[in-house]
Every structure is written in structure tokens, then in C-alpha cells.
Amino acid sequence: MKSFLALPWVDRAFVPVAGTLVFLLLAAVFFQLNGYAPLQIFSQMVQGAFGNAFSTNTTLSKTIPILFCAMATALPARMGLVSVGAEGQLYFGALTGTAVVLAITAAPFWELFPAALLLALLGGALWGAIPGVLRAALGVNETIVTILMNYIAIKIVEYAVYGPWKDAANLGWPATIAFPDAAKFPSLHLGALSSNWALVLAVLLAIVLHVLVEKSRWGTGLSLLRSNPRVARMAGLSYTRHAIAVMALAGSLAGLAGWVQAANVQTHLQPDISSGYGYIGFLVAWLAGQNFLRIIPLALIMGGLLSSGDALQLFAQLPFSNTLVMQALLFISVLGVGAWRAKHRSVA
Amino acid sequence: MKVELIDISKRFGPVQANDAVSLEIGEGEVLALLGENGAGKSTLMKVLYGYYRADSGQVLLGGREVDIASPRDAMALGIGMVFQQFSVIPALTVLDNLLLAYPDAPLWHGRGNTAKVLRLLAEFAPGVAPQRLVSELSVGQRQQVELVKVLNLDARLIILDEPTSVLAPEEVQRLHAVVRKLADTGRSVVFITHKLEDVRACAHRVAVMRVGKLVAQADARGMDAAKLVTLMVGDASLKPVAQTAPPASAVARISLRNLRCSTESLSLEGIDLDIAPGEVLGVAGVSGNGQDLLADAATGMVNLQEGDVLLDGEVLHSRDTRQPHDARQGYIPEYPLKNAVAAEMRNSLNLALRGLLRLPLFPRWAKLDARADALMERYDVRPRQSGLASGRLSGGNLQKLVIARELSEPRQFIVACYPTMGLDLHATQAVYDELFRQAAAGAAILWISEDLDDLLRYAHRIAVLYHGRIAGVLTAGEADRVRLGHLMTHGEAA
Numbered sequence: 076m077k078s079f080l081a082l083p084w085v086d087r088a089f090v091p092v093a094g095t096l097v098f099l100l101l102a103a104v105f106f107q108l109n110g111y112a113p114l115q116i117f118s119q120m121v122q123g124a125f126g127n128a129f130s131t132n133t134t135l136s137k138t139i140p141i142l143f144c145a146m147a148t149a150l151p152a153r154m155g156l157v158s159v160g161a162e163g164q165l166y167f168g169a170l171t172g173t174a175v176v177l178a179i180t181a182a183p184f185w186e187l188f189p190a191a192l193l194l195a196l197l198g199g200a201l202w203g204a205i206p207g208v209l210r211a212a213l214g215v216n217e218t219i220v221t222i223l224m225n226y227i228a229i230k231i232v233e234y235a236v237y238g239p240w241k242d243a244a245n246l247g248w249p250a251t252i253a254f255p256d257a258a259k260f261p262s263l264h265l266g267a268l269s270s271n272w273a274l275v276l277a278v279l280l281a282i283v284l285h286v287l288v289e290k291s292r293w294g295t296g297l298s299l300l301r302s303n304p305r306v307a308r309m310a311g312l313s314y315t316r317h318a319i320a321v322m323a324l325a326g327s328l329a330g331l332a333g334w335v336q337a338a339n340v341q342t343h344l345q346p347d348i349s350s351g352y353g354y355i356g357f358l359v360a361w362l363a364g365q366n367f368l369r370i371i372p373l374a375l376i377m378g379g380l381l382s383s384g385d386a387l388q389l390f391a392q393l394p395f396s397n398t399l400v401m402q403a404l405l406f407i408s409v410l411g412v413g414a415w416r417a418k419h420r421s422v423a
Numbered sequence: 424m425k426v427e428l429i430d431i432s433k434r435f436g437p438v439q440a441n442d443a444v445s446l447e448i449g450e451g452e453v454l455a456l457l458g459e460n461g462a463g464k465s466t467l468m469k470v471l472y473g474y475y476r477a478d479s480g481q482v483l484l485g486g487r488e489v490d491i492a493s494p495r496d497a498m499a500l501g502i503g504m505v506f507q508q509f510s511v512i513p514a515l516t517v518l519d520n521l522l523l524a525y526p527d528a529p530l531w532h533g534r535g536n537t538a539k540v541l542r543l544l545a546e547f548a549p550g551v552a553p554q555r556l557v558s559e560l561s562v563g564q565r566q567q568v569e570l571v572k573v574l575n576l577d578a579r580l581i582i583l584d585e586p587t588s589v590l591a592p593e594e595v596q597r598l599h600a601v602v603r604k605l606a607d608t609g610r611s612v613v614f615i616t617h618k619l620e621d622v623r624a625c626a627h628r629v630a631v632m633r634v635g636k637l638v639a640q641a642d643a644r645g646m647d648a649a650k651l652v653t654l655m656v657g658d659a660s661l662k663p664v665a666q667t668a669p670p671a672s673a674v675a676r677i678s679l680r681n682l683r684c685s686t687e688s689l690s691l692e693g694i695d696l697d698i699a700p701g702e703v704l705g706v707a708g709v710s711g712n713g714q715d716l717l718a719d720a721a722t723g724m725v726n727l728q729e730g731d732v733l734l735d736g737e738v739l740h741s742r743d744t745r746q747p748h749d750a751r752q753g754y755i756p757e758y759p760l761k762n763a764v765a766a767e768m769r770n771s772l773n774l775a776l777r778g779l780l781r782l783p784l785f786p787r788w789a790k791l792d793a794r795a796d797a798l799m800e801r802y803d804v805r806p807r808q809s810g811l812a813s814g815r816l817s818g819g820n821l822q823k824l825v826i827a828r829e830l831s832e833p834r835q836f837i838v839a840c841y842p843t844m845g846l847d848l849h850a851t852q853a854v855y856d857e858l859f860r861q862a863a864a865g866a867a868i869l870w871i872s873e874d875l876d877d878l879l880r881y882a883h884r885i886a887v888l889y890h891g892r893i894a895g896v897l898t899a900g901e902a903d904r905v906r907l908g909h910l911m912t913h914g915e916a917a
Contacts, residue, residue, distance in 0.1 A: 292782045295772065299779070302765035308724060309763070310779040311748030 090416055094409035101404045116391065123386025124379030128267035130386060135270045136340060138378030140165065140349065142277040143332035144356025145374055146284060147203070147325040149365040151217070153288055154321055155301035160206060160221025161329040162353025163228035164199040168330025169337040170232050171198025173251060173344040176258045177240060184257040191258050195334035196327040202228060203326020204319055211315035217322070225353065233346050240344065250345035259338040273335040278371060280328070285367035297321065329353065350381070358402065362409050377402070424485055424501060424579040424611060425450050426471070431480035433466055438806050440466040441477070442635040448580065453602055453612045455626035455643060457654070458847070461805050461817045462632040464615050468582045471613075472504040473497040503578030505569050507585055507818075513558035517544070517551055517568050524572040543574045547601055561711065563594030570601070580611045587621055588844055591709045591873055592908075599624040617847055619651050629654065676700040676867035677739075677836045681730035682720050689713050691720055692892045693730070698836075698867035703859070705882030706871040709911050713891040714871045715757055718840045721869060722754040723747040734836055750777060753829035753861075757840040757871075759818075763825045766814025770804070771795035773813045774828050802827035803850070818845040830857040837861055840871045855881060875904055889914035 103113035124134050144161035151158040172195030179187060206220035233249070242252040260271040288294035297317065299307045304314045336348040359377055363369035384398030426448040433441040440463045448454050458464045470477045473491040481488055484500055491497050494504075511520050521540040541553055548567035557565060566586060573581060583602070587595045602625045605612050614621060622629055626643040631654050639654050675697035682694040691713055698704045708714055719725045721732055723740035724747045731741035739746060747754075756762035764773045771792045775782070795809035804816070804823045813824060822845050829837070839858060843851040859881070862868050871888075872878050878885050879902060886896045887910035894914045897906060910916060 291784050292779065292786055293784065295768075295786075296779065298768060299765050299772075299776075302767045303761075305724070305762060306765050306773075306776065308747050309754065310776045311746075312779070 090409065090413045093416075094412040097412055098405050098408035101408060102401060105400060105404065111391075111393070116387070116393075119387060119391055120380075120383040123383030123390075128269075130382060132269055133382040133385070134375070134378045135268070135274060136378075137350075137352075137381045138375050139270075139273050139277055139335050140332035140352035141356050141359055141377050142274075142281065142370065142374040143328050143335075144353045145359035145363065145370045146277075146281060146356075146367065147199075147329035147332075147353075148357045148360035149363065149367060149370060150284065150288075150325040150328070151321055152360060152365045153294065153301065154297040154317060156207075156210065156318065156322065157218045158203070158206070158221045158322065158325060159218055159357055160203060160224055160326070160353070161332070161356050162349060162351065163221070163225035164202040164326040164329035165333035165336065165349050165353050166225075166228040166232045167202040167333070168195040168199035168327070169333030169344055169348055170228070170235060171195060171201075172258075172330075172334045173235075173240070173254075173337060176254050176338075177251065180252070180255060182257065187255070187257040188259070191338070192331075192334055195330045197330070199326040199328070199330020199333060200323040201326065203329070204323040207319040207322030210322070211318040217318075229346070232344065232348075236343075236345055242343075248345075250341075250343035252343070254338050254342050259342075260335055271335070271339050273331065273339065276331070281367045281371050288367060329356075332356075355381075355402070358406055362406065364413075376405075380405070426502075426580055426611065427481075427483040427486075428467070428471060429481040429483065431467060431470055431477045431482075433463075433470055433475060433477050435466075439635045441470065443480070444632070444635075444637045446630055446637060446640075448611050448613060449628075450579075450611055451606050451609045453606045453614060453625050453627050455622045455629045456613055456615045456632065457617070457622070457629055458632035461820055462847075463635040464632050465584055465817070467632070468504065468584065468613060468615060471497070472502060472582060474504075498576045498578070501577055501579035502582070503573030503576055503580070504582040505566065505573055505584065505586060507589065509565050509569050511557045511565055511568050511572070514556070516554050516556055517560070518553040520557055520568060521553075521572060521575060525575055540575055544568075544571045547571055547574065547604065561591075561594070561709075563590050563597060566590070566594075566598070567601070578610070580613070581605060582613045582615070584615045585617065585845070586614070587616060587618055592875060595620070596624075617845075622651055673699065675733075676702075676735060676865070677721075677869075678733040678736075679721055679730070680733065682717075682727060682732070683729040684716065684720050684725055684727050686716060689716060690891050691716055692890075694720070694893060696869070696886060696893065696896075698869060700865040700867060701862050702884070703862050703868045703870055703882050705878040705885040706869065706888055707873070707875060707878055707885055707907050707911060708871075708888035709873075712888045714840060714888060716891070717888060718754070718756060718838045718869070718871060722752060722838050723749070724754075724756075739836075748777065748780065750832075751835040753832075753834040753837040753839075753866075755825055755829050755837075755839040755842045757844070759821045759825045760814065764813040764821060767812055769810050770799065770813050770816075770824060771809040773824060774798055774809075777828060777832075798827045798831055799824070801831070803853075819847065819850065822846055823850060826854055826857065830854075830861060833864055834861055834866050836867050836869075838869045838871075841873065842870070843874075843877075875907055878907075879903070887911055 106113040106116050123130055125131050144165065147161040147164060148158055172191040175191040175194045176187065202224060206217045206224060209215040209220055210217040236249045236251060240251045241249060260273040262269060262271045263275065288297065296312050299310060300312060300314055300317055307314065332352060337344050341348050355377055359370055359373045363373050380398060380401055384395050387393040387397065388395045428444060428446045430443045430445055431441050432443050444467055456464045466475065469475045471482060473493045473496050476492065482491060489500055491500065518537065521544065522536065525536060525540055544551060544553060548571055551560065551564050551567055557568065586598055590598060602612055602614060614626060622643055629641055629643045630637060631639040641654060677698045679694050679696045682691055684691050694717060696704065706714065706717065720727060723745035727740065727742050729742065732739045734751060738744065739749060760766060774795045775791045792809040796807065799807045799809065802823045804820050804827060813821065816824060826842065842854050846854065858868060870882060882899060884896055884898050885902045885907060887894045887907060889911065894910045895916055
């Protein structure tokens with residue numbers, strides 16, 4: 076048994092496989108206790124997430140912001156910064172991108188889209204850089220600052236869409252004008268599946284970041300800063316500069332999520348452009364152990380869980396809060412198994 | 424209480440740390456446990472203390488076999504250990520620390536307990552006032568509090584893990600007296616050490632370990648130093664260090680000019696020192712007088728409030744610019760695990776750290792591994808695994824790793840803080856050889872040490888640091904223990 080567990084591929088697959096099994100077991104117990112047949116619910120959940128083109132498309136559209144937000148969390152974590160700020164960066168990126176749309180609404184795609192995307196990136200970067208600066212210059216805890224700044228960003232967006240940016244034609248509804256197609260990520264069709272190019276961008280970025288973080292001098296520098304900032308100084312790395320740059324870069328990733336949510340999903344700037352994707356991304360990043368490749372499938376699973384929640388609510392009359400319970404169970408199972416494994420491996 | 428260890432074996436991955444070691448410790452006996460770095464001394468004692476589980480072997484207490492699964496079990500059986508890293512809480516008073524560690528501590532302490540806890544403090548550490556904060560105590564005093572904590576648990580066997588490596592000379596003598604007193608009151612003591620003076624001052628018996636095995640045991644009383652050295656290092660005799668000639672040039676290679684900087688507890692108040700090419704400038708002082716801050720300031724690791732560091736007349740560090748990564752300087756800081764390596768990262772990376780910024784964006788890691796293998800071979804870092812996380816190395820091997828990184832390339836300016844701490848005699852000689860080779864090639868060396876004998880033997884000049892300032896600089900000719908001691912304790916010449 077021990078030697079089997081020591082095989083490299085078994086070792087690597089142990090936590091995901093055992094974690095999933097524990098999760099399914101816990102979820103089955105949960106449904107059983109609530110008077111549902113677990114197997115039936117599971118099959119409905121899979122149907123709801125990937126059963127047909129419509130549900131798969133829904134899943135994909137939820138996967139995109141989760142993927143960006145998970146990357147926005149994982150990147151600072153590589154240098155030891157715990158950021159919970161993807162939600163706020165998403166909102167602020169959407170806000171700054173929207174400013175471009177409102178300023179040059181009639182511009183053609185090749186002007187409007189890059190300009191809006193760039194501003195969304197910069198907005199997210201700014202929202203990320205502020206806690207980075209506070210951390211580096213004053214030693215203020217970045218976790219607290221990022222959480223608090225989430226509320227500020229959401230409030231600013233609310234102010235904009237209830238106030239100066241509200242489209243009068245909307246009557247009472249707090250939202251801007253509908254965005255022209257020229258502001259959106261171009262759509263992408265593959266058979267019955269449809270999504271947009273943000274999905275491709277997100278996956279590509281995850282792969283590029285994976286290579287950079289795992290193989291490059293830069294990624295090694297980040298690990299060094301996480302392991303021992305003092306020693307990093309002996310290597311010529313500045314904690315201050317890295318903290319600010321990494322937080323800004325992470326913020327810009329969340330800003331991308333903001334733009335795809337505002338432009339492609341809602342097609343307006345409005346108060347609820349994110350269904351907590353920043354926080355779900357945080358969970359995904361930590362479930363994946365800050366590994367950018369592992370983030371991709373986990374984001375897809377999380378997206379599936381969310382869209383199956385919608386489906387269960389509609390068809391099985393299950394309250395949506397079940398989805399939250401499922402998320403929590405998944406988190407507990409994978410982290411619990413991971414911790415158990417780490418403890419027993421170090422003893423072995 | 425007689426303790427017998429029988430055939431203890433313990434393996435960590437590829438390393439056989441203990442290989443069927445049998446050892447006896449008699450009642451009221453002080454056993455000095457000697458051996459090179461990584462010989463397995465600490466491992467053996469941590470097995471006895473329940474910190475590690477042995478792979479095989481038995482422990483007998485008073486002839487009866489016992490199972491020690493945790494330090495808690497060990498303490499219940501009367502076995503206590505004082506580690507190199509203390510576990511006293513600096514923000515609390517001595518009394519609070521002792522009460523916290525008292526067995527079955529109640530939620531609320533009455534007067535009765537206080538008296539009980541303090542009885543042993545008065546006996547073994549009469550100079551330590553119970554109401555003082557631990558943060559105000561010297562290292563030696565903290566160690567005494569740590570020891571009393573262990574004694575309060577009715578320890579009959581006390582294990583001291585290299586207790587003198589952190590102490591100033593007069594504190595060492597105080598510790599020796601305490602150890603003798605422990606033995607006189609019927610307690611047994613295991614004294615892990617590298618230092619011959621510890622053995623001569625208080626050991627009854629010596630046991631020597633090498634590469635996981637117990638290789639020699641002997642009665643220590645009346646044994647002469649030469650025999651002890653032979654016991655410790657085997658047959659290889661120590662070659663004398665080739666001391667470099669005093670520098671010919673009067674022009675400074677490195678100048679510290681009016682360095683001022685501060686931390687919460689201490690500040691440097693205008694340090695002025697010039698070191699010529701090839702000169703070894705020793706810095707003596709009782710620990711806690713600003714040694715670490717001086718080293719950090721001279722190497723640009725901390726912000727300077729005033730002053731600058733000049734290398735061949737050019738500014739290397741000042742208020743505005745700091746270049747702690749400059750390849751012309753080498754720095755061996757105190758406490759390598761905390762100050763000189765990234766514990767979670769592989770040895771090859773820790774060795775390549777100085778040139779990290781000069782690597783291409785995608786470095787050829789295999790090349791770095793190969794380079795690391797060669798360096799670890801040359802500097803005898805064990806285990807010789809370039810992929811191992813540096814935090815897994817033992818203290819002495821970690822020190823060698825840092826020395827390999829800092830001294831394997833030619834430098835102009837070297838700051839070495841206690842560079843031989845935790846090293847056995849062989850490794851110590853090797854470090855001095857490297858340092859003096861750098862000096863011979865023209866490097867200026869700032870060498871911070873508490874070992875007056877070594878300073879007197881090897882340094883060209885000795886500066887004494889006292890309360891963050893230079894109390895005096897003596898040349899090799901005029902320095903002696905009395906003069907240095909006076910400067911170290913009074914801050915001025917006699």
C-alpha cells in the first residue's frame with residue numbers, strides 16, 4: 076500500500092481523486108439527509124452543467140470570469156501575498172472600461188474594443204496596485220485592504236449606474252446604455268457550442284503564466300520573495316517593486332473578467348455584474364495550490380457547479396443555496412485530503 | 424537515573440542519521456557528546472526526548488524499557504531538553520514564563536506555586552530577577568530561564584544542545600558552573616558540543632559520533648587536549664592556518680564612514696572603520712551590542728540614516744543607494760536559516776542566488792544543478808543533493824552552503840558574522856582558509872566573532888563594538904584578552 080502510494084503519478088493524482096471521492100460522499104450524505112436521492116441529483120447536476128449545448132455554454136460563460144479571478148488570486152500568492160481583491164478589481168475594471176464606451180460609443184470595433192479593454196486592464200491594475208503600495212510601503216496587511224476595497228469598488232459602480240451614467244431610457248433600472256457589439260469580445264462558435272474569445276485568452280494566459288511562474292527567472296524570484304524577502308534582497312530583488320507590480324498585474328487579470336462580464340454577459344454596466352466570481356476565483360486558486368494549469372479544470376468544474384445550481388433550482392426546485400453548500404463541501408474535501416496527505420507524507 | 428540507549432537507528436530518506444547507536448548515561452554524570460556537523464548527535468538526543476521516533480532500538484530508564492512517543496512522554500519520565508532555539512516568550516516576565524511551563528498549570532496561580540517555581544530559579548540562576556521581561560535578558564540569562572523551566576518539570580536527565588555556541592565568554596563559564604551543580608545534585612546531563620573547553624570544564628565522560636555511529640567513548644577527567652582533539656577529529660591532524668601577512672597598502676579598500684542606522688532596540692552611532700586590501704579586521708563584543716546591525720549596514724541590507732560605505736573610494740552604499748547584491752561583496756550573516764537562505768527552495772537555487780538577476784529569463788536549471796553539485800562537493804555540504812530544499816539541511820551544513828555561495832568567488836569586501844558557528848574543527852579550519860585566501864587575493868575582511876582566541880590568533884586588528892559604537896581598535900600586537908575584555912565590558916580602554 077505504502078509503495079503504491081509512493082509512485083509519482085499516484086502521488087500526484089491522490090489529492091484530486093481522493094478529494095473528489097470524499098466530496099461526492101459528503102454531498103450524497105447531504106442530499107440524503109434533505110430527502111433527495113443523491114444519485115438522481117448528481118446526474119441532474121451533470122446534465123445541468125454539461126448535458127446539452129445550452130447548459131455547456133452557460134457553464135463556459137461562468138468559467139471565464141472564475142478563471143481570470145483565480146489567476147488574479149494565484150499570482151500574488153506566488154510571492155506570499157493573500158489577495159481577496161479580485162471581486163473589487165473586476166468591478167473597477169468594468170467601470171473604467173465603461174468610461175471608454177460612454178465616451179466613444181459610436182467608434183468602430185478596432186478602436187472601441189482595444190481602448191475599452193485597455194482601460195479595463197488599467198482600472199483593475201490600479202485597484203490591485205493600491206493594496207500593493209500600502210503593503211510594500213507601510214506594511215499594511217494586503218488581505219484586509221483587498222477585502223475592504225471590494226466594497227468601495229462596488230459602491231462606486233453603484234453610484235455611477237444609479238447616478239451620472241444611468242441611461243434615462245431604462246426608467247428605474249440602474250444600468251448604463253446597452254453596449255454596442257464593437258465593445259464586446261468577439262464571439263466564438265464551435266459546432267453547437269458558443270462562447271467568446273475571452274475564454275481562449277483566459278486559457279492562453281493561464282498557460283503562459285504557468286510557464287513563467289514555474290520555469291522562468293521571474294517566477295523563481297517570486298518564490299524567493301515568498302520564502303525569504305531578506306534573502307531576496309541579497310539576490311537584488313526589491314520586495315516593494317515586486318509587490319506593487321504583481322498586485323497590479325493580478326488586478327488587470329480581474330479587470331479582464333470585469334470587461335467580459337459587463338460587455339458580453341450583461342451588456343451593460345450594472346450593480347450585479349459578478350455573482351461573487353472574485354471570491355469563487357479565490358477558492359479555485361487555493362484549491363489548485365496556486366498552480367495555473369490546475370486552475371483551468373477547477374474553474375470549469377466550479378462553473379459547472381454554478382450553472383447546475385441554476386438548473387436544479389429550475390427543474391428540481393432545489394434552493395440555489397445548495398450550490399453554496401456544494402462549493403463549501405468541495406473546498407473542505409480537497410483541502411482536508413490535501414492536509415491529511417501532507418501530514419502523512421512528511422512522517423513517511 | 425541511569426539511561427541506556429540500545430541499538431538506536433534512525434533514517435531520514437537517504438541519510439542514515441543514527442546507525443545502531445548504544446550509549447549509557449549514568450546518574451549524576453555529565454556526558455559530553457561530540458562529533459562533526461551532521462554526525463547524528465542531535466538526532467540521537469531528539470530520539471531520547473521523543474521528538475523523533477527511532478526506526479529501531481530500545482531506551483531503558485533505570486533498567487526498565489520505556490516507550491517515548493513524544494516530548495510530553497519524555498518530560499513525564501524526567502527527561503528534559505534545552506534547544507539552541509529557545510522557547511521562552513520575550514513579551515512575558517521570567518515568572519510568567521516559568522508559571523506557564525509548570526506541570527498541570529492551573530487556570531489561576533496562587534502564591535504557593537510562585538514560590539515553588541522560583542525555588543529552582545534562585546538556586547540555578549540567582550542573577551535573574553523573576554519580574555524582568557525575558558526580552559530584556561541576555562542570551563545567557565534566557566538560556567538559564569529555559570533550563571529552570573526544564574528543571575521545574577522534575578527533569579533528572581537534562582540534554583543541552585550546543586548550549587555554549589550562543590554565549591559570550593563569561594556566560595560560558597557561568598553555564599559550566601551550572602552544569603557541574605546539576606551533576607552534584609544527582610542529575611544527569613548530556614552536553615552536545617563542538618568545543619574542547621566545554622569538555623574540559625565539566626564533562627565526566629566523552630562520547631564521539633561520526634557519520635551516524637558512535638565511534639569512541641572515554642573518561643574525560645584528566646584527559647589532555649591533544650588526546651581530545653584526536654578523539655574528535657580522528658587521526659587527521661589539524662594543519663595550522665596560513666595566516667596572511669599584514670597588509671602592505673595603507674590605502675583603504677573599504678571605508679565605513681560615519682554609519683548611522685537604527686532598529687527598535689539599538690542603533691549604530693557613527694561607525695568609522697577603514698580596512699586595507701588583504702586586511703582581516705576582527706570585531707569583538709558581547710553579543711547584542713549591534714553586531715548584526717553593523718554587518719547589515721556595511722553590506723547595504725538596511726537603510727542608512729547617515730554615512731556611507733566606500734569601496735576603493737567609490738560609494739557602494741549610502742542613504743540614497745544600496746546594493747546588497749553587488750557581486751564584489753560577500754556576506755555571511757548570523758543565523759543562516761533566517762538570514763541567508765530561502766528555506767523552501769532548492770540548494771542549487773540558494774547557491775545561485777547572488778547571480779540570479781544575471782541569469783537569462785529562462786535559466787538552464789540543469790546547469791545550475793551541476794554547478795551546485797560541484798560546489799557542495801568542494802565545500803562538503805551533506806547530503807549532497809542539489810534538489811533538496813535548503814531548510815532540510817542541518818545547521819552546520821547550512822552554514823557551509825552559505826560559505827560556498829559567498830566565498831567560492833573572488834570578492835573585494837567580505838563581511839563574516841560568526842562564520843564558523845555550528846561547525847566542527849575541520850570545517851572551521853576550512854572556513855578560515857577560505858577567508859584568508861580571499862584576503863591574500865586582496866579582499867578587505869570584516870570578521871565579527873565572539874571567539875577571542877580565534878580573533879587574537881588570526882585578525883590583523885581587532886575593533887571592539889560596545890553599545891553600537893566602536894569602543895576601540897587594537898592592533899594584533901597590542902591586543903590581549905584583558906584589554907579586549909575591558910573594552911567589551913566598559914566601552915573604554917583601561
